[in-house]
Amino acid sequence: MIAIATAIGVALLPQSAAAQQTVYAAGQPGVVGGFATLPVNVTASVGGHCGFATGSAPSxxxxxxxxxxxxxxxxxxxxxxxxxxxxxxxxxxNGGLLTAGAAPSGYATLAPYTVTLNLVGSTTTANQSCAVATLTASTGTPCSFRGPVSASQGLLLNSTSVSQPGTYLRVSAPAYSGPSTLVQGSYSDTLTVTVSAAS
Structure with missing residues (x-):
């Protein structure tokens, strides 16, 4: 069995604005009608966001x-x-489909498979496949989209993607043909998928 978990990273994209404010100045010498207009600089931001759409996280x-x-x-x-x-x-x-227990000589308890990410944006797509063994936290030669995600780590979708259909994570493998025979058992792995705004 393969299970999917999710997490989210968020980044804000700042913008600025300026405004004027009218200030009441009754009784001030040289102020006609009791009001003066003073320029006031206002800085504000509009939060960009990046995450999984509500109710549509991979699971x-x-x-x-x-x-x-x-x-x-x-x-x-x-x-x-x-x-x-x-x-x-x-x-x-686990870096593969793993079953509990020790493997006698000539047998294995870990089976490989492939993970494919297909990301769909408004103007472009991104697609890449990696052996699951390259997606563990401790692997020496990681896949380019091994997490945890950051603004500079993970498969890059260089486009906005707001409710675009067609994005998926695929797990696949042909019939097992490894050098060792798989022991009988229940095999499993868990994949954790994270998303973040890119830098």
Missing amino acids: GSYSQPDFDVNGLNHDFSFVLDCTGPSRVAVVST
Whole structure:
């Protein structure tokens, strides 16, 4: 079974504005009618945002009986809500489908699979696949979209993406053909998907 978890990073994009304020100045010498207009600089910001659309974060689980014979292929759809460029990253808990226990000689307890991210924006898309073994926190040669996500880490979608359909995370593998036989058991992994505004 493969489970999906999510987290969100947020960034604000500042803008500025100026305004004038009328100030009452009764009794002040040289002020006609008791009012004076003074310029007042006002600084404000409009918050850009980036996250998963409400109710559309990647989540769920997928179970494939006899994946060693049948392979596996499943999409976890989600929707981004980012008003500027964004990045999405993934971390695998096990680096493959793992079962408990020790493997005798000639057997294995960890099966590989592939993770694909497909991000859809208003003017562009981003797509990349990586072996799940390169998505663990401790791997020596990480995939370019291994998390945790940051403004400079993760698969870059160089476009806004507000409620665009077609974004997904795919898990896939052919029938197992590794050098060792998989031991009998229940295999699982958890993928954590994070999103952030890009720098």
